Amino acid sequence: MVLAAIGLDERQEAAYRALVALGAADVADLAHRLGLPEADTERVLRRLESRGLAAGSSARAGRWVAAPPEVALGALLTRQRDELERAEEAATRLAEEYRAEAAETAVPDLVEVVTGAAAVERRRDQLLLGAREEVCALVARGPLAVPARGVACRVVVEREVLSRPGGAAALAAALGGEVRLRVADRVPARLLVADRAVGMVPLTGPGAEPVALVARASGLLETLTALFEAVWRDALPLRLGQGGEAAEDAPAGPDTTDLEVLSLLLAGLTDASVAKQLDLGLRTVQRRVKGLMELAGVTTRLQLGWYAHERGWVTRV
Structure with missing residues (x-):
């Protein structure tokens, strides 16, 4: 649905497209085209009317005409952009308030325990999406999650990850070319640190209900960051190709x-x-x-x- 971004559902978008194609249509004809009961079609048209996308014909009862897309859709898009800008401003203010509050947070609030697979995964995704400068990770097993492009990322994987069938290809596909990757015989724990401001480490092993500890700016977070740096320092660099295509190097060097x-x-x-x-x-x-x-x-x-x-x-x- 192309017009879902401005709040139209599938039926509303189909009805508006049909009206634009026809210029005008009776409720019965439009219902036949959409495969809907006339009562449902009437409700869809009323919804389009409330958004300024359609109007009842003044010349003929029961007949509807489409508003010009460049005018009607342009107005909706402008309104949507304005709302997004206001939401972004509000998010910025809230982030500033959060950082100010975090600087004065009581010790118990510096640590958060997250319980349950869905909650742990959701919290991990929040850390990744919220990262602005760098994400550091130790990966022992399980899927590898990395932040969106544009955020620096350093990852140490356990050698066992590479030993799995297709392990190197899976890493190459997941990481892309912007992640600096190293490999170690063993990693002491799965670990995620975002912007050196918040870290996440699991508290339970395989088979148990997932429980993770989230630590904000504190001595614990500094310890987790130091742990990552120690493992990173001793790990070996790993080069993975992208898509299996070999780029040409200088004739005298390796490809x-x-x-x-x-x-x-x-x-x-x-x-x-x-x-x-x-x-x-x-x-x-x-x-x-x-x-x-x-x-x-x-x-x-x-x-x-x-x-x-x-x-x-x-x-x-």
Whole structure:
């Protein structure tokens, strides 16, 4: 429904479109076109009339005409924009009041316990949607949620996530190109921190009813942030391709697939696991690794890892 944004339901939009196409129509004809009883059609027309989109004909009883779209819809859109601007101003004022109140919040109010799967998911989404500068996350299992584009995001995933079938492809699809990603053998806990102002950590394990702790500006939040930074510092960078398309690099350097292979190997995956994640043959992976070693002029994979970091092929950003 294109016109739902200005408050029309499916029946009202269909009726208005029919009137615009016909110019004018009797209730009976319009009811036949819409497949509605005449009484329902009459109510729909009255609703359109209240919005200035239709009017009864002065020349013939029971006949309705459409208001010109450029006039009627233009007025509704202007009204909608005005309402949205007022709502945005109100939201800004409320946010300012909230921040001012948070600065003087009593200690018990700095911690919130959220119970139930739906409530935890809703609270997590609120944190992500409300982020304005950066989101930091530790991911051990389950779906990966990231904020909308335009917000910086750093994520550390547990290596087990990559070991699942299609794990690398799923991460690449979920993250896009704006997220800085690292991998660790284990992450101590699932964790989400938004703008260093609020953090969320689960209190229950798999199988139990989800319960999460939400911490605002406090010593607890500082501890959660420090935990993330410690895990991030020790984790290995991970490079994931987007859509499987290999961009061309300089002739003397590795291509995109080479770098994906190298990144996954440095993350601790075996040749066979890398082949499965990138949908390549095992021999193809081994051939690419051999080519990288020849390009780097080294004889061991350990030397290749050092060379890759020195040359910036894989960086700890």
